[in-house]
Amino acid sequence: MSEKTDWNLLRALARRVLNDGEPLVLTENVCALLRRTGGQVALGETAVEQALSDVPHATSLLREISRRIADGSHRLTPALVNMYRLRDAGDIEGACRLMEEVLAVEVVPLYRDIASGELAKLEELKR
Known part of the structure; x- marks a missing residue:
């Protein structure tokens, strides 16, 4: 894997949302980050896209990406x-x-x- 990772950005988002209770807002940038990092931790494109359909699923996606990295x-x-x-x-x-x-x-x-x-x-x- 030669692509650059966005894991520091992902970790910061996870900390704010999963630890500090900040609501996850599915902006274009957040969705793009979750798409990139989902692929970087071997989550399928279809599963990632389905998870981005709403905030609860996207929050679960964020949690799973963070878990795989950690x-x-x-x-x-x-x-x-x-x-x-x-x-x-x-x-x-x-x-x-x-x-x-x-x-x-x-x-x-x-x-x-x-x-x-x-x-x-x-x-x-x-x-």
């Missing part, structure tokens, strides 16, 4: 730290297993790309 980050970050630790200790197989475990469950393309890239580097070290 869950993926919380899964990938410690896996990377542990993978580097294992790699540096010479346990390439163990490091590979960590990235494979992430790939087995991760749906967010950016996070999958990061894990796949690290796994490829580890596979090169095994040669």
Whole structure:
């Protein structure tokens, strides 16, 4: 995934709406943000468009996008730290297993790309 993410904007919107109770207003910019970020976290275009039909569904969409970003980050970050630790200790197989475990469950393309890239580097070290 090479496109730039809007996740900081999405997180700010989620904080205002989901945490602070600000009403979600489906402006052109908000809908465009939800469309872009929905695609960036592997939500289908049809599902995103249906969710944008009204505020309650769009709020659920915002919650799901936020969840996927947070869950993926919380899964990938410690896996990377542990993978580097294992790699540096010479346990390439163990490091590979960590990235494979992430790939087995991760749906967010950016996070999958990061894990796949690290796994490829580890596979090169095994040669």
